Amino acid sequence: xxSAPIDLKTVRQLFAKPEKIIxxxxxxxxxxxxxxxxxxxxxxxxxxxxxxxxxxxxDIVHLQKIYAEAHVMGADAxxxxxAAAMQNQRAxxxxxxxxxxxxxxxxxxxxxNEGLACADFARLPLPANAVDLVWSNLxxxxxxxxxxxxxxxxRVLRTEGLLMFSCFGPDTLVELRQAFAGVDQLPHTLPFVxxxxxxDMLVNAGFSTPVMDMEKITxxxxxxxxxxxxxxxxxxxxxxxxxxxxxxxxxxxxxxxAFDKMRGADxxxxxxxxxxxxxxxxxxxxxISSGESIIRLDLHKKPPQ
Numbered sequence: 001x002x003s004a005p006i007d008l009k010t011v012r013q014l015f016a017k018p019e020k021i022i023x024x025x026x027x028x029x030x031x032x033x034x035x036x037x038x039x040x041x042x043x044x045x046x047x048x049x050x051x052x053x054x055x056x057x058x059d060i061v062h063l064q065k066i067y068a069e070a071h072v073m074g075a076d077a078x079x080x081x082x083a084a085a086m087q088n089q090r091a092x093x094x095x096x097x098x099x100x101x102x103x104x105x106x107x108x109x110x111x112x113n114e115g116l117a118c119a120d121f122a123r124l125p126l127p128a129n130a131v132d133l134v135w136s137n138l139x140x141x142x143x144x145x146x147x148x149x150x151x152x153x154x155r156v157l158r159t160e161g162l163l164m165f166s167c168f169g170p171d172t173l174v175e176l177r178q179a180f181a182g183v184d185q186l187p188h189t190l191p192f193v194x195x196x197x198x199x200d201m202l203v204n205a206g207f208s209t210p211v212m213d214m215e216k217i218t219x220x221x222x223x224x225x226x227x228x229x230x231x232x233x234x235x236x237x238x239x240x241x242x243x244x245x246x247x248x249x250x251x252x253x254x255x256x257x258a259f260d261k262m263r264g265a266d267x268x269x270x271x272x273x274x275x276x277x278x279x280x281x282x283x284x285x286x287x288i289s290s291g292e293s294i295i296r297l298d299l300h301k302k303p304p305q
Contacts, residue, residue, distance in 0.1 A: 005239055006144040006190070008077065008120065014236045015078035018056055025058070027217070027234065031166050031275055032059050032137050036066070038277065039135075044162055046070050046132030052121055052153065052165075053077075053139020057085030060115075063135060073115040073131070075124060077142075082116050122148040129158045136165040141192055142235060150205035157282040163207065168192045169214055169274030176231065176271070179258035183251045187239050195276040207280035214276050220268040224259050227271055 047070055051059050054074030064072045076082050117125050121136075121143050134153045143149050153163055173189045180188045195212040202210035221227040259269050 006142065007239070008144065011142050011235070012078050015055075015076075016080045018078075018081050018084040025056075025233075027219075027273065028055070028138050029058065030217075032062065034275075035135075035137060035164060035166055035277065036062060038279070039066070039164060042162060042164075042279070044133065046161075048131040049073065049133045049135060050075060050124075050126070050131045050156065052124075052134055052136040053142075054085055054116070055081045055139075057088045057116075059135065059137055060085065060089070067133075070132075071115070073117070075117045075119045075121070077118065077120060079118050082118055085116055122152045124152055124156055126156045128155050130156045132158055132161045134161070134163045134165075136163075136167075138166055138168065140165055140167040141190055146193060146198065147201045147205065150201050150207070154206050154282050159282055159284050161282045162279060163202075163281070164279040166275055166277050167198075169276040170194055171216065171272055171274040173231065174272050175259075175262055175269070179255055179262070182258050183254050188237055190237070190239065192274070193276075195278070198276065198278055202278065202280045206282070208283035210278060210280035212276065212278045214274060217273045217275060219271045219273070220264070220266070221271065222268060224256055224269065227259075227269055231271075 046067055049063055049067060049070050049072045051057075051063060051072065051074045054060055054076050055078075057074055060072050060074050064070070074082070074085060076085070119125050121139070122145060134157055136153075140146055140149060150163075157163065168190070170192045172192050177189055180186075195214050199210050199212045219230070221230075263269055
């Protein structure tokens with residue numbers, strides 16, 4: 001079991017100001033678009049979809065467009081991000097929709113607002129076999145025990161339901177770690193999990209034939225201030241072992257000098273993001289609860305003569 005000393009309370013605090021997060025949301029939107037391209041290759045028509053780590057709800061809007069007949073739900077650990085998601089959903093409603101909402105029975109209006117839940121990924125407020133698709137975009141790396149998260153996602157998925165997720169891999173923010181190495185020995189980034197370890201976790205959790213993929217995206221910056229602002233907007237450092245005080249003037253100078261040495265021919269500073277993609281299905285059970293094996297007769301039919 002892999003785990004990191006991540007403080008979930010600190011994670012919620014880091015995402016308590018949606019205006020700062022949403023202001024630098026370009027990377028999440030880019031990765032979401034690439035995930036949707038991968039999703040187009042999978043022929044499914046889910047009735048219920050869960051966005052795990054929905055944030056301000058941008059992916060919920062796109063998933064609802066893709067699966068117009070589905071009920072798309074969202075879960076996030078931050079109450080403030082969920083409040084922003086609710087506001088965005090209301091803003092997306094057209095003037096015609098708002099007019100029709102006046103004639104919608106109160107019971108149905110309440111049901112429409114029950115699609116967002118504040119919850120730990122490993123303890124979702126959903127019954128077993130509740131959804132056909134679990135979608136999670138750049139959220140899994142904030143949880144200290146991803147193996148428990150995978151087990152929970154399998155629990156809420158229906159048989160042959162699909163899990164699709166993305167998260168940061170080990171080479172993410174490698175330049176930041178190198179620069180801080182000359183300042184102190186404290187961890188300034190998360191210990192991101194390797195995609196092969198994620199694949200093993202998926203198998204151990206009971207998923208079938210997981211497919212893992214990885215790519216690297218490099219961003220460049222004119223100034224260190226802008227780089228640090230974006231890193232903080234992406235979630236910052238929620239480790240229990242992190243530095244709790246501010247950097248002193250001399251430490252900041254050493255950090256700036258380290259980044260200046262990394263500047264390329266264009267005089268810009270690069271920052272690497274390793275993006276891990278994964279998808280897997282919840283397989284049909286091979287045994288019933290009493291322990292007897294299930295034999296699929298339809299798989300053993302002789303071909304027509």
